[in-house]
Each structure stands twice: as structure tokens, then as C-alpha cells.
Amino acid sequence: CALPIFEVAQLLLASILFDARLITPELLMIVLLGTLGTVALTTLLSTMAASMRGRAMLLPAMALPLLVPLLIGTVRATGLALGMDEGTAPWTLLVGVFAAWSLVLATLLFPVAVER
Numbered sequence: 001c002a003l004p005i006f007e008v009a010q011l012l013l014a015s016i017l018f019d020a021r022l023i024t025p026e027l028l029m030i031v032l033l034g035t036l037g038t039v040a041l042t043t044l045l046s047t048m049a050a051s052m053r054g055r056a057m058l059l060p061a062m063a064l065p066l067l068v069p070l071l072i073g074t075v076r077a078t079g080l081a082l083g084m085d086e087g088t089a090p091w092t093l094l095v096g097v098f099a100a101w102s103l104v105l106a107t108l109l110f111p112v113a114v115e116r
Contacts, residue, residue, distance in 0.1 A: 003039070007031050026081045030092060034074040037099035041066055044106040047113040070098045 008023070011031070015022040045062050049055040077091035 003035055004032065007035065020082075022082075024081065026092070027078065030074060030077045030081060030095060033092075033095045033099045034070060037070045037095065037102045038067060040099070040106040041070075041102040044102075044109055044113060047110060070095065070102075073098060 008028070008031075011022045011027070014020075042059070042063050045066075046055075046059055049058050049062065052058055073091045073094040076089070077095050080091060
């Protein structure tokens with residue numbers, strides 16, 4: 001619950017510092033979808049890695065390759081939302097599909113991961 005509040009506060013501060021309008025509905029949607037996808041996937045991975053040795057080192061190694069499409073899509077969608085020409089690919093759709101995929105996957109696999 002605190003993560004979206006922190007992100008909106010960062011957008012507000014960046015809006016003030018860079019004298020740009022960064023709090024737009026499109027950008028807020030991108031931030032929310034990116035947060036949802038990241039949190040769902042990393043929660044599932046941390047649950048799976050909880051019983052392993054060296055879990056503090058293992059979690060970033062497991063999460064980064066799975067989060068790369070989300071990171072690329074979020075950066076490109078943010079560029080489009082800010083008016084930068086990033087091509088015609090539907091980056092916001094990619095971020096939304098990834099967030100939905102990771103949320104469904106985490107919901108389905110969480111009971112299995114907790115049993116281990």
C-alpha cells in the first residue's frame with residue numbers, strides 16, 4: 001500500500017524539480033501496472049526462494065531475467081507518455097499484459113510455493 005504512495009510522491013517531486021507535468025492519467029496507469037507486475041512476480045519468487053540457502057543472493061538472479069520485458073516496456077511506455085517518439089509498438093499494452101500474466105501466475109502458484 002505504501003509503494004504507490006511513494007511513487008506518486010516521486011512523480012510530484014519530479015514535476016516540481018523539472019517543471020514538467022508528470023502526473024497524468026496515462027503515466028499513473030503505467031506506474032500502477034509496472035508496480036503491480038513487479039510486486040506480483042517478485043512476491044512469488046521470494047516465496048519460492050524462502051526455503052533455499054543463499055536466498056538473498058538468489059532472488060535478484062531469478063527476478064531480473066523475468067522482469068526485463070516489464071522494465072523495457074515500462075521505460076518505452078513512459079517515453080511515449082512524455083511525448084518522446086519511441087516508435088509505434090503498443091508498450092502500454094505489453095506492460096498491462098505482463099502485469100496481468102504475473103498476477104494470474106502468482107495467484108495460481110502461490111499455494112504451491114507456500115507448501116514447499
